[in-house]
Amino acid sequence: AALLDETELVMLLSAEEDQRDAILEIHPGAGGTESQDWAEMLLRMYTRWAARRKYTVEEMDFLPGDEAGIKSVTLRLSGPHAFGFLKSERGIHRLIRISPFDASGRRHTSFASVDVIPDAGGDIQLDIKESDLRFDIFRSSGPGGQSVNTTSSAVRVTHLPTGISAQCQNEKSQHHNKETALRVLRARLYNLELQKREAERQAQYAGKDAIAFGSQIRTYTLQPYRLVKDHRTGSESGDVDAVLDGQIDQFQHDYLLYRHEQTR
Template sequence: MLEYPEIKSLSAELIEKFDTLWGRLDYRESSDRLKEIEAELSRPGAWDKPESLTPVLREKSQLESRLAMYDELRTAREDLDEWLLLAQEETDEETVQALNESLETFRSSLNTTEMATLFTHPHDKNAAILEIHPGAGGVESQDWAEMLMRMYTRWAERRGFSLELLDLQPGDEAGVKSATLRIEGLYAFGHLRGERGVHRLIRISPFDASGRRHTSFASVDVVPDIEEDVEVDVRDEDLRVDVFRSSGPGGQHVNKTNSAVRITHLPTNIVVQCQNEKSQLRNKQAAMKVLKARLYEIEMKKREEEQQSDYADKTAIAFGNQIRTYTLQPYRLVKDHRSNFEVSNVDDVLDGNLDEIIRSNLIHNHAEQ
């Protein structure tokens, strides 16, 4: 626990940072836009065609979340001011403890809001579709891919984001051959787009009877879940649709019918599949959603390359070009090779505590831009 002089000094630094940040926030613009949407939705006949309101309702939800984040920051600042005033008169242990808690709440809220200002990609606010594939190495890499899947699942749970498993292909002995997750929450894609690339694990293999050290690779790809109002031209003649029985664990129904769907986009050779739902139709709809998102991302990348402003890590998904290394042996360290951020608590990271790594990359990318 920090003592009062330390708290006072740190509070002054954070309050100065707050004043600078608050001047950059779009609080008034977001508030005015929310009022416009609420007025639009309250007009007679506005709900006659509910399906046409999907983009507006999505924007309304995002604005409400953003303004709630801003209000939380302002409240945390006001609470800290009150405790600082009180501490000038009384610095007993109980007051200092409360001041420590208020300071930590303010710092956390300030960091969260600061991160939100770093989301500059047009689809940062969207949900994210995250795919994990093991590299060469059989069961070793498949086990590593499953560890990554758990890491991102735990990260989503920590943040209160909703998570949907779209597809999972279990490994033959352990791990997974591939996994596709949909993660939805405030700036989900903005948080996760920096995770795209190759992730390397160094450890003593639990599958090696000789106890030798192994290096495993797995690739992570992240695309935004594009809004339904964005048109992506997908012709039926460009698709090959295959149905098959789901593999792996499931209910009594899921493994007994040809409900799983695999779609191949012939011009690009992109293959997506979904087997999580019992209904073949719902699996096909989910697979098409992933396909459209990937096709949209390809088109966006083409445009960005033409403007010479593509992602700096666009070639990162080649093995040997890892973006991050997780070392369990002979020492314990997670190192991101882009921002050079390091953390020694590997278990905490693998349990989903990715916020500091993600934040360091957002700041690094912002500085480069």
């Protein structure tokens, strides 16, 4: 059965970009520490999932939260069909729990957005003119007092014709940050090309709503009951701990089947 599943999966991952590495970004929604903590829980979930698949995870950019959690993170996940599997994760993820940050123990709803784009790599020919790029150098905004903040090494690159930009402030080296930002920018421009080719994907991106109610793809409920439910496929799991520990294969598989049915 496992072999059949694997064969079926490969059949479902037939798009040219499905076999590429993935660039994954997580951003917390409104709600301060609460959503920043949720964003970090998602980061752990994807890191555990990647480790189980023996994928390589490279942290391209990371901005810590004020008290806990993260303000944003960009990862590159490398391994067979990384983008193909992770495209199921694009959208708003909602968490319902008793907040560990609320002294009165009330139930809170937090949101975080996950975006996944295929890594263009070095073999994709993208016609990017040097004159179309603008580089802005600024200081990293991490925790105070670290040497990373004392020099202006963070880099933002903007592709002027499209307005698409990418930034990196991970390394002390401006050169390294520039390389990383350019790589993310190339991936975004490649993704834009793919969107143009597939009008159906264009429609999906038009539906990228605010990080709030109504636009979520999956809800993770820890209280008053325990359930993870995917709103696109109806797929659900009562083992919330396993899901948050990276066991999201069933959700991905069901999503690929759902997409396959939709595009037939």
